[in-house]
Amino acid sequence: MGITQILFWFLSALALFSxxxxxxxxxxxxxxxxxxxxxxxxxxxxxLLNAQFLAIVNIIVYAGAIMVLFLFVIMLMNLHKSSEPKxxxxxxxxxxxxxxxxxxVLVAALKSAETKSSxxxxxxxxxxxxxxxxxxLFTDYVIPFEISSVLxxxxxxGAVVLxxxxxxxxxxxxxx
Amino acid sequence: xxxxxxxAVWGVLMMFSGILLKxxxxxxxxxxxxxxxxxVSDLLEMxxxxxxxxxVKGMILFDRFALFFDAIIFAATLIxxxxxxxxxxxxxxxxxxxxxxxFFILCGITLVASFQSLLILFLGVEIIxxxxxxxxxxxxxxxxxxxxxxxxxxxxxxxTAIMLMGIALIYGAxxxxxxxxxxxxxxxxxxxxxxxxxxxxxxxxFKASIxxxxxxxxxxxxxxxxxxxxxxxxxxxxxSFIAFIRLFNDSFGGMKPEWQMWMAVLTAATLFIGNITAVxxxxxxxxxxxxxxxxxxxMMFSLYAMNxxxxxxxxxxxAAYSLATLGIFAVLNKMNDHTFDGFNGFAKSxxxxxxxxxxxxxxxxxxxxxxGFLSKFYMLRAAVNTGKDIWLVVFAxxxxxVSVYYYFRLIQAMYFREGxxxxxxxxxxxxxxxxxxxxxxxxLGIFPNLLLYWLYx
Numbered sequence: 296m297g298i299t300q301i302l303f304w305f306l307s308a309l310a311l312f313s314x315x316x317x318x319x320x321x322x323x324x325x326x327x328x329x330x331x332x333x334x335x336x337x338x339x340x341x342x343l344l345n346a347q348f349l350a351i352v353n354i355i356v357y358a359g360a361i362m363v364l365f366l367f368v369i370m371l372m373n374l375h376k377s378s379e380p381k382x383x384x385x386x387x388x389x390x391x392x393x394x395x396x397x398x399x400v401l402v403a404a405l406k407s408a409e410t411k412s413s414x415x416x417x418x419x420x421x422x423x424x425x426x427x428x429x430x431x432l433f434t435d436y437v438i439p440f441e442i443s444s445v446l447x448x449x450x451x452x453g454a455v456v457l458x459x460x461x462x463x464x465x466x467x468x469x470x471x
Numbered sequence: 472x473x474x475x476x477x478x479a480v481w482g483v484l485m486m487f488s489g490i491l492l493k494x495x496x497x498x499x500x501x502x503x504x505x506x507x508x509x510x511v512s513d514l515l516e517m518x519x520x521x522x523x524x525x526x527v528k529g530m531i532l533f534d535r536f537a538l539f540f541d542a543i544i545f546a547a548t549l550i551x552x553x554x555x556x557x558x559x560x561x562x563x564x565x566x567x568x569x570x571x572x573x574f575f576i577l578c579g580i581t582l583v584a585s586f587q588s589l590l591i592l593f594l595g596v597e598i599i600x601x602x603x604x605x606x607x608x609x610x611x612x613x614x615x616x617x618x619x620x621x622x623x624x625x626x627x628x629x630x631t632a633i634m635l636m637g638i639a640l641i642y643g644a645x646x647x648x649x650x651x652x653x654x655x656x657x658x659x660x661x662x663x664x665x666x667x668x669x670x671x672x673x674x675x676x677f678k679a680s681i682x683x684x685x686x687x688x689x690x691x692x693x694x695x696x697x698x699x700x701x702x703x704x705x706x707x708x709x710x711s712f713i714a715f716i717r718l719f720n721d722s723f724g725g726m727k728p729e730w731q732m733w734m735a736v737l738t739a740a741t742l743f744i745g746n747i748t749a750v751x752x753x754x755x756x757x758x759x760x761x762x763x764x765x766x767x768x769x770m771m772f773s774l775y776a777m778n779x780x781x782x783x784x785x786x787x788x789x790a791a792y793s794l795a796t797l798g799i800f801a802v803l804n805k806m807n808d809h810t811f812d813g814f815n816g817f818a819k820s821x822x823x824x825x826x827x828x829x830x831x832x833x834x835x836x837x838x839x840x841x842x843g844f845l846s847k848f849y850m851l852r853a854a855v856n857t858g859k860d861i862w863l864v865v866f867a868x869x870x871x872x873v874s875v876y877y878y879f880r881l882i883q884a885m886y887f888r889e890g891x892x893x894x895x896x897x898x899x900x901x902x903x904x905x906x907x908x909x910x911x912x913x914x915l916g917i918f919p920n921l922l923l924y925w926l927y928x
Contacts, residue, residue: 404662438527439590442582445479446598449575452486453605456565456572461611 303343310336323369327362334358346423472523472533473512474541475581481505482574489567499556502570506552509577510545513538517925529649530588537585539926540713540786544580547706547793548573553904554801555698562610562696569609572602576707583714587721589638589648592714596634596678599707600627606702607695619694626687630677637670650721660726668723672733675718679711681771682740685764689748692760700756701800704763705793712770716785719774727777734775735860741768742870749877756809758877759799762835765874766792769850769867775860776853783923784849790922791842791915795831798908802828805895814881815890823902825885827909834912836878837871842915847871849919 313332320326334357341350421427432440485502492498512522517538559569579598586592604627608620638648644663645653656664673684680688692700723730745765752758770788773781802824806813818825834843851864884890915922 401666404666407662435528436590438525438530439588439594442591442594442598445482445575445578446594446601448483449572449598449602452568452571452575453602456563456568456605457608457611459565461564 485571634674640667689760738771772850780853788846815888827905830909
């Protein structure tokens with residue numbers, strides 16, 4: 296077992312464990328911190344696949360920007376025991392059952408899948424390098440790339456619509 | 472291509488019109504002009520005039536079917552603007568931005584109608600969904616609107632995650648996002664491909680509010696401002712079905728034996744739950760929400776059958792259903808009382824509008840001589856032509872009979888009850904648009920070929 300494989304198994308176990316901890320911890324702040332661990336573990340996987348750019352972007356955008364935003368929101372919301380909604384025990388059981396069924400079906404279906412022969416090659420391959428990624432993005436995938444700008448624009452417009460104050464609305468309506 | 476680019480650019484234009492144009496009617500007119508431009512450019516593309524030529528690497532395919540569907544959608548949106556654009560003023564201050572978001576949604580609809588790559592499907596579905604979350608929550612002072620928006624966002628994000636998981640599994644199995652590559656996947660299909668297909672089926676069923684993924688629909692339609700609820704229940708629902716049928720025709724067409732039974736079960740469940748729950752509703756808005764679920768059950772027949780009858784029928788269904796539902800929602804939006812009792816005595820005070828509404832309701836119930844009847848007929852004929860599962864067709868007919876109850880309840884309230892709904896006032900243009908909508912519904916029921924002709928020539 297080479298160092299790559301050891302790293303792979305370690306990172307996989309870490310990612311799975313912290314992903315479970317995200318949903319298992321009671322305190323939302325801990326959840327966010329565990330989520331950051333998940334992102335770091337996944338970034339490690341990207342590095343193993345020789346995709347340094349993706350790894351760095353994953354850390355900067357997800358672990359850095361988005362998670363900090365999450366933390367701020369949670370702290371601003373000032374959650375504590377009394378504000379916690381009452382959990383229905385049966386709802387929890389139903390959720391666990393449904394999720395467990397999905398897991399069972401997916402694992403049962405995928406365990407016989409023929410991925411073993413064509414597993415991703417670790418440590419080699421250069422599609423994840425920034426130069427090749429850029430080339431793919433601006434030649435083969437330029438249409439989806441440009442279209443996603445519409446998506447972001449609409450999200451921005453939406454953020455403004457939701458964020459803008461409406462106190463002037465009533466008076467404007469009266470004067471109109 | 473024309474419609475895709477013009478709708479995105481016009482969305483930006485509407486965004487800036489909020490700064491430049493101070494008068495609401497100017498903004499409204501700009502939006503209507505935009506839609507006319509969209510419709511004309513789309514029809515021009517159908518006859519071969521393409522303004523924008525670019526290499527899309529086969530990811531988008533503007534075939535006759537997609538362009539024709541886009542034309543139906545733009546026409547329906549135009550009618551929607553005539554009926555309801557004025558009422559958007561009441562919701563909030565961001566009048567121009569609402570139109571901008573609607574144009575972005577139209578851009579997403581042109582994408583999902585013509586995608587050939589799962590990447591484009593994902594982008595299109597998201598471009599439709601994100602503005603919708605915002606439009607649902609646009610009535611900021613209304614707690615119900617906020618709740619609906621949050622619920623829609625959370626569940627929608629969840630279904631998007633499932634869709635992405637499905638796309639990832641399919642990419643793992645096939646090594647490509649392209650529909651053509653997925654179609655030629657070798658038999659026996661790998662477990663990865665089947666699992667991915669099932670996940671995609673679930674997420675698309677969520678977007679189209681198919682039972683058992685429909686729970687968000689009544690709450691969101693009920694909580695959202697009525698003007699936007701009508702847009703979501705008609706035009707956006709039609710778009711989800713086009714994406715659904717394109718996905719399962721172009722990508723998974725060869726795997727029909729794998730998913731046909733799933734479709735049959737989903738169809739039966741949707742018809743049953745949608746119709747039975749609609750019977751018990753007291754609010755017309757909620758009744759329409761459940762009726763949209765029930766009508767989705769009929770549209771599911773096109774997916775179940777998946778033959779040329781089915782695609783034709785779906786287009787007709789979309790046109791007939793969208794027109795009728797837009798009309799009823801527009802009238803509902805003017806009413807003060809959204810319960811059935813609020814419509815009492817409506818026919819006495821507003822005979823013209825009441826007659827138009829009644830025709831729309833008859834069409835939804837599937838009474839002959841209306842578009843609703845013929846489109847249901849096309850759907851059932853498509854299912855019969857597959858030659859199996861006749862029980863499903865019989866079941867659908869029984870459920871259509873159940874639906875007559877709740878649609879006629881509204882007609883009964885309008886015509887045979889005494890009440891004081893005469894306080895509602897309608898402008899002249901609104902009345903005539905309603906009459907035009909009702910006329911279109913009847914025209915579609917008598918000469919469906921007026922519409923379907925365009926699909927081929």
